């Protein structure tokens with residue numbers, strides 16, 4: 177059976193069409209400037225789009241023998257709320273048994289569910305976008321505290337400045353994005369051209 181994964185171009189068109197990827201002149205809360213802006217939940221507001229993206233990512237996981245051989249006794253884990261629809265979609269496509277997600281509480285990332293050692297199946301960590309890898313790294317530590325094994329990791333979009341592996345497990349992504357981020361207005365090409373700015377949140 178041939179399992180097709182849409183090309184990076186096709187997937188970028190989907191993100192543009194849904195408003196999840198925009199081009200312009202954006203200022204982030206940390207003061208950095210960028211000519212592009214991702215807000216991935218805008219793509220996941222449409223069920224059909226969400227499904228296309230999650231199924232495509234799941235196909236990358238299914239190709240891994242270490243993953244396919246363990247299904248359905250696998251956990252899909254999201255580091256944050258943005259990854260929850262990805263986790264549900266990937267779970268559906270792989271028919272994995274468990275889903276968990278983490279959130280920030282009082283500045284500390286923890287699982288939303290109360291979980292004990294031994295309850296969590298071998299894990300696939302998924303997120304909508306990996307920018308610095310910070311959230312996913314914190315989630316790795318949570319998983320290790322539970323003595324669960326990480327067998328996969330992936331996201332719809334991975335900035336090329338982010339790590340490409342976690343604990344020896346390669347990070348799968350549908351789109352590897354060449355990120356342009358300027359520390360301030362001095363080196364920003366859009367500032368020099370006088371393009372109006374828009375302040376955005378992460």
Ligand SMILES: [Zn+2]
Pocket residue numbers: 201209210360361364365366367368
């Ligand atoms: Zn600028």
